[in-house]
Amino acid sequence: MSNHTRLHKDTARRVNTRYLSAERVAEIINRKGIAECLAGVASYITQDFLRWTDFDKCPRMANHSEVGVIELMPVSDARSYAFKYVNGHPSNYRYNLPTVMAFGVLADVATGTPELISELTITTAIRTAAMSAVAARALARPGSKTMALIGNGAQSEFQALAFHHLLGIEMFHLFDIDAGATDKLVANLNRLGLGSRRFDSTREAVTGCHIVTTVTADKTNATILTPEMIEPGMHINGVGGDCPGKTELHADVLRLGPVFCEFEPQSRIEGDMQQMPADFPVTEIWQVLSGQATGRTSPEQVTIYDSVGFALEDYSALRYMRDVAAELKMTETISLIPALANPKNLFGFLGGNRGEQTPVPAEVALAA
């Protein structure tokens, strides 16, 4: 037996991937408080967006079907790699399933080891709302107090909470074509002590609001917002237009003021911007956060944040959940990687060895 083989004998290294189930993430959020989680994820997102150029970025990889899409969203820096699996199936309510379901992984770039696997359905709702609030803090009029929420589905409470806690929004104007969804949102906001009023149309809901958030689910080229609805000084937080063929803003709305996005190559494919020519001007939000570009220039200006959701936000959210799980001493793991006494002897993991011993017959060991 060579020295190399002997070196590793009986030292199988177990790769335990930390595991955060949907229930565990709910527990984290309940123990920390959702306001603190939103603020924490917003802070991690800001930290990571401020070192934007450190990251290896690409548009997400999407497999489309007639009823939905499944996407993979990887991103990495020199230390960590993250990816998210996420679907978008607007008709999933028929099967009593969420429109968007997600999970993701944080891995070590130095070895490729998956270090954390976590649910990301709830976490995505938090990170999307936190990202919207980070952008709005840089773009909306200071002192904004009212926000329209068009689309009252799974993401809406999180948007309301983020804008309440991170921007001080006190009143939410609600509209959804599904009155039952609005019933649910009203009930949840009441329970949270947040003020809301329901309206019978988008036009009525947005009137007089400082911020308009669109977060609708239909996978169509919709025109939820048309130019005549937009008032001077409004900030538009367009969240639901996030996939080729899925838009919410009339093209002329995008011409009412400067447009900001996450990662331009992805947003031009997926955002409301997909309607615009390739040279339509857009500013990546990290440039505003870092002071390299200007956000709002006057109280009367309309600002538009064309959100699609970018992998770096999931990287930030996974980091946050990992850190809080460690702080709360949550230690569940799953075994995705075989523990090998000798990493060149994968075969030895079979045959009941489980990596605790190499299956080298006695005569070979003695002969070495």
Place this chain on the structure above:
Amino acid sequence: MSNHTRLHKDTARRVNTRYLSAERVAEIINRKGIAECLAGVASYITQDFLRWTDFDKCPRMANHSEVGVIELMPVSDARSYAFKYVNGHPSNYRYNLPTVMAFGVLADVATGTPELISELTITTAIRTAAMSAVAARALARPGSKTMALIGNGAQSEFQALAFHHLLGIEMFHLFDIDAGATDKLVANLNRLGLGSRRFDSTREAVTGCHIVTTVTADKTNATILTPEMIEPGMHINGVGGDCPGKTELHADVLRLGPVFCEFEPQSRIEGDMQQMPADFPVTEIWQVLSGQATGRTSPEQVTIYDSVGFALEDYSALRYMRDVAAELKMTETISLIPALANPKNLFGFLGGNRGEQTPVPAEVALAA
């Protein structure tokens, strides 16, 4: 409360993702027998390659660092979506970790639900070997009995077993620059009752062999095989050149006979073919399997299979493991997706509801 909300009350749909750990997959292989698993995966691969045009395919997405690569490999048809996470870190042996670690997911295209998460480190070794054997059955000389195995690391036993059981190879000629790796392979092949001889160089090992398999790990442009080593009628199964900057065959070896690959757009980037001009002729192996293209045309011809590993093989392997796990009644699950009583009420999953009830206050429910 609307009918819509009422419809879903108290009917939270739990999405349990089936979970196959590394230990469970080892158990599956031990209970079924590795020969049957290799044959089973080869059969699933053949079935799927015969309906090649049904699949939405793309080259894998790679994040490179100085020491390795992490890749995501998605593929889908109208029914199922699969992806694999896999790294390649040749220096991982220093940390007592495998060079290649992997896991993957099978999901339902109709809803985006992740149905299975499985280890894919062991399974990748099986599927890679099964794929090599499927290609060699179509390309190698009938009656081949001897195979050189250049590179005696984690993948080598699986290649030997696949070629023994699926092609009838009886003698393996071994060489690796790490003598300890060859020690390990000799011991494992002895234990399996497979014949082997070790050599002091690639040149000596390949002499007189019907098939030459290269499965080395260095992430460099290596020339493991040079033209003068190649004899008439040899089939070359080039497995280790599978990443930009990672090749095993001298460019002139690729000119000695027809070259076959898995998925041309990916192989031109990652395979030994990356050394060749963009118009260098290559045939996708599915065309040979389906009779649309010719494989070997004479006993004297040299044939070259430039393997890189394609997502569809993982789709096939995940299908196989899922089916066998069901047959063996293995029922472990993990909870990656929150179970929601009302899929538009993700927020209701927080606050201890766990989706079993919607947090609608009594007064709102009564008012509806």
